[in-house]
Amino acid sequence: MKKFALGLSALGIAIATAGPIRAAEISFAANTTGKNVEFLNKQLAIFEKDTGNQVKLVTMPSSSSEQFSQYRLWLAAGNKDVDVYQTDVIWAPQLADQFVDLKEAAKDVVGQFFPSIIASQTVNGRLVALPLFTDAPALFYRKDLLEKYGKQPPKTWDEMAATAKEIQDKERQAGQKDLWGYVFQGNSYEGLTCNGLEWVKSSGGGQIVEPDGTISINNEKAAAALERAKGWIGTISPPGVLAYQEEESRGVWQTGNAVFMRNWPYAYSLGNGADSVVKGKFDVMTLPVAAVGDKPSSALGGWNLAVSKYSEKQDAAIALVKFLASKDVQKARAIELSNLPTLTDIYDDKDVAAAQPFMPNWKPIFQDAVPRPSATAKIKYNEVSSKFWTAVHNTLSGSGSAADNLELLEADLTTLKGDAW
Numbered sequence: 001m002k003k004f005a006l007g008l009s010a011l012g013i014a015i016a017t018a019g020p021i022r023a024a025e026i027s028f029a030a031n032t033t034g035k036n037v038e039f040l041n042k043q044l045a046i047f048e049k050d051t052g053n054q055v056k057l058v059t060m061p062s063s064s065s066e067q068f069s070q071y072r073l074w075l076a077a078g079n080k081d082v083d084v085y086q087t088d089v090i091w092a093p094q095l096a097d098q099f100v101d102l103k104e105a106a107k108d109v110v111g112q113f114f115p116s117i118i119a120s121q122t123v124n125g126r127l128v129a130l131p132l133f134t135d136a137p138a139l140f141y142r143k144d145l146l147e148k149y150g151k152q153p154p155k156t157w158d159e160m161a162a163t164a165k166e167i168q169d170k171e172r173q174a175g176q177k178d179l180w181g182y183v184f185q186g187n188s189y190e191g192l193t194c195n196g197l198e199w200v201k202s203s204g205g206g207q208i209v210e211p212d213g214t215i216s217i218n219n220e221k222a223a224a225a226l227e228r229a230k231g232w233i234g235t236i237s238p239p240g241v242l243a244y245q246e247e248e249s250r251g252v253w254q255t256g257n258a259v260f261m262r263n264w265p266y267a268y269s270l271g272n273g274a275d276s277v278v279k280g281k282f283d284v285m286t287l288p289v290a291a292v293g294d295k296p297s298s299a300l301g302g303w304n305l306a307v308s309k310y311s312e313k314q315d316a317a318i319a320l321v322k323f324l325a326s327k328d329v330q331k332a333r334a335i336e337l338s339n340l341p342t343l344t345d346i347y348d349d350k351d352v353a354a355a356q357p358f359m360p361n362w363k364p365i366f367q368d369a370v371p372r373p374s375a376t377a378k379i380k381y382n383e384v385s386s387k388f389w390t391a392v393h394n395t396l397s398g399s400g401s402a403a404d405n406l407e408l409l410e411a412d413l414t415t416l417k418g419d420a421w
Contacts, residue, residue, distance in 0.1 A: 135301030
């Protein structure tokens with residue numbers, strides 16, 4: 001794995017101001033979730049061979065919250081050491097002014113992407129990032145265990161909890177002492193905002209802040225959704241889930257110690273890897289709802305590629321972005337990592353369907369996914385999210401009731417909003 005130590009010395013300008021373009025050395029900051037770095041290193045080798053450019057990979061934490069904090073520090077300082085950033089779908093409104101407008105450079109390919117995803121990365125008419133892959137989480141379930149006990153995949157959260165508890169208890173009696181019913185991301189970070197939003201939205205409790213700016217989170221349905229989740233801790237979910245992020249959840253799941261798991265599509269291919277205890281034993285479905293008739297709600301995720309306006313090698317950086325977002329690379333990413341493409345045609349590709357049979361059925365899930373309120377809160381979104389995940393974590397850990405915590409949250413968000421977002 002190649003790593004790049006920032007802050008040692010500024011990278012030299014590698015693109016000549018006159019005459020033919022010479023090879024450039026550019027740096028690319030990307031996260032380390034799953035096998036992302038391993039995949040990127042293979043693709044970067046192809047890019048380097050084809051263009052003569054050299055790419056240094058800056059590996060970031062798997063926590064999106066930590067990654068965002070570091071990006072914001074670098075960009076605020078006008079850091080020239082990073083040329084390309086892998087960015088979360090929610091960051092566009094907050095970091096837009098720090099990134100290059102890609103509209104002109106991508107005009108030949110932009111029509112191939114899902115319009116809604118392009119729209120999510122367009123701020124004040126500027127395309128600030130090119131979509132790399134999209135995301136919407138699912139309920140992973142052990143089909144072998146459900147079949148063993150004559151259970152159907154659950155449609156509601158209560159059905160999920162009841163099935164999880166029954167199978168967990170019976171399997172423990174049979175000697176599987178480490179089995180838990182359900183694992184998710186309960187740590188106090190952006191991932192809990194996604195989980196909490198899904199619980200609330202799928203219970204008819206709104207989406208924290210509505211598109212028109214209304215703060216809607218303080219309501220009975222939202223409180224009931226969080227109290228329901230609180231009841232899982234220590235019963236069907238390990239107490240340690242309050243410190244879990246995506247990889248900790250996957251670790252429990254992939255070693256065969258969970259009946260159900262909430263996670264993103266990347267966990268599908270890893271779960272079917274040669275070293276996985278659950279290989280061939282699981283399937284995925286839409287997340288449950290509070291009651292039959294409610295609409296399933298998966299938080300809209302996804303990652304994109306942005307070019308820093310402080311980069312001194314913008315042409316080479318843009319070329320890298322277009323390469324990594326291209327059809328060939330997105331197809332390889334879909335097959336190898338089970339990441340959902342942002343290009344419409346790939347969902348009809350036979351090779352992708354053969355390698356990831358779940359993927360064609362995923363299209364409507366992310367098309368109907370619920371967005372986090374980043375477009376509404378704009379530069380204040382990070383504070384909105386932090387206050388929300390703190391209220392959720394407090395509730396799950398027994399520090400105050402959901403009703404009390406949401407009342408306090410509403411007051412905090414009202415103060416944060418001021419006259420307008």
